[in-house]
Amino acid sequence: MGGKGSAFPRPDAADAARLPEAAEPDGGRVWLPLNALRAFEAVGGRLSFTGAAAALHISQSALSRHVGRLEEYLGCRLLDRRAQGMALTAAGAALLPVVADSFDRIEETMKMLRRDPGHAGRVLKIHMPPTFLHVAGLTLLAEFRRAFPGLPIDVSSSNGIGLPAGRSVDLAVVFDRPHLGDAIRDPLWMVSQTPACTPEIAARAEGLDLAEFLRSTELLHVKLEGEPYSTFWSVYARHNGLDIGVQRGLAFESEVLAVQCAVAGGGVTLVDPDMFAADIAGGRLVTPFPDTTCASGFGYYLTVHPDDMVDPAVALFRSWVVRRYTQAPSDDPV
Template sequence: MGNKGSKGSALPPADAAGTLAAAECTGDPKSGRVWLPLNALRAFEAVGARLSFTGAAAALHISQSALSRHVGRLEDYLGCRLLERRAQGMSLTAAGAALLPVVTGSFDRMEETLKMLRREPGPSGRILKVHMPPTFLHVAGLSLIAEFRRAFPDVPIDISSSNGIGLPAGRSVDIAVVFDRPHVGDAIRDPLWMINQTPACAPQIAARAQGLGLYDFLRTNELLHVKLEGEPFDVFWSIHARHCGIDLGATRGLAFETEALAVQHAIAGGGVTLVDPDMFAAELADGRLVTPFPETTSPTGFGYYLTVHPDDMVDPAVALFRSWVVRHYATVDAEYDAPGD
């Protein structure tokens, strides 16, 4: 991600930096468009990707002082700090973290288009950067990618994964499956899978539920949680308890980074977790996992959404992947909704 600045011509000499930055920030009275400080943005991208002025200066073949002036003028132009310089190292501010993936993505798209127009030798297909949450990737994403690759083997894919709500911060991705609540925003969001949950555990744990109600069963067993960035420790159990009308006091038990890990621990007899019956249909079908209170299945308000920025829809690879995934899930939903024989 951070090497884009080293391609093409280097930044101008240090003594030209001030003149060029001033020229870049002026407007074109004929077009009405503000000319962006491209060299300063390229300098910021190199520093932000490496969190090092030394490494960025070496990559761009300019002095650190010239690089620092470029970044400083960009901060002056924006009216906010992009980088925090501390004794223990450098970090991006909130503004810098928001700007970096946008700058990197824009330079990537320009570079790909210029390569296409120049018809440079080498592979004609660009690498499609796809991001998915860990549990979705483990349960559904890998097979989805495999099917897509069989249909379109000429589209290379770079897969990344991280846990959290919404688009991953600080990452340059072309299209992503995100775990989130429904909301309106700038991105194009196609709903793939709305999450419902019910308590699930190993068969020997479920045997203890005989004669017990939901509240008593849960109070006498270890609760397994799934951590969600920015949400309380017991977010999912609290949602389920409210739906069932019980006061669970769910801030106890074990918390895992992903739902897949919580399910593995539940299968091993480690406690009770919440699962989407459709997502973990295989584990339920073969009896490794059971749901002792299926009637308590409740909506969570969360779901998986295929997410892409409108500007990226002009990219043929992005448009192809989006349309294929949306068609795939439309087919799956139709199969679930079809009446039985």
């Protein structure tokens, strides 16, 4: 299929003949129909034979034959061809992201080798929320790099609950509620919360009960994507039976920013007393009502897709981090 110089290499007759085969004769890796998989990725991603054929510079009929052979090889339909349009079947929806991610990784590695043929390694892509990265992640990454200096790491960071949207990462530390899902999630840190402020503001708490103090002080909030900005203060007030009017104050994109505002005397924020132990020990923050500490309902989880666990670099980082947290004392964030 396709002439000389085509972006989509033409399979020979043996290629089509081998599609039904389950494995190589020597019993090694299962033979993969790469051209057919590439054709399916192009069609499935666009839900259009016309668009896929134009992108791959081949004919629609050739593209259709490849997808059909792949469906025959798998024994199931991948695409529903309807009069009103095309749709992925359940099998197609399961296969498409795996195929796309695999081709992305192959392409990335090949580009890296073309830039530096002497470097046969890979870059491990890790995502961490800003607060975790600032308080614990930077130290964690520095220790890992000292232990394994030959593995390049690309670190990204963004706010939000759960896995970062629209990002291709190997592992992610996510901020989320406990729940079951397809990903492997290792709990690293379950977040508790207690009011924290400067010593000067805390001095106002003398002679006041908790509710009176909070009603008279600016509340500093941490925003969560898809949640009311007062989520954490609402949980804290409900746990302690307080009526303090949480719909007020300043809201920030991350806990680090809220803490910096609190250190500057801007008000009172909720912190995990262990995660921000250094600020408390250094006197920049105090927790005037430590007995009111409660669980936030959220935690930090190291998250990886099960299919990625066959990657030695992913498995290495996961086992190292889990072991590091398992062995760490309870008052040490990393």
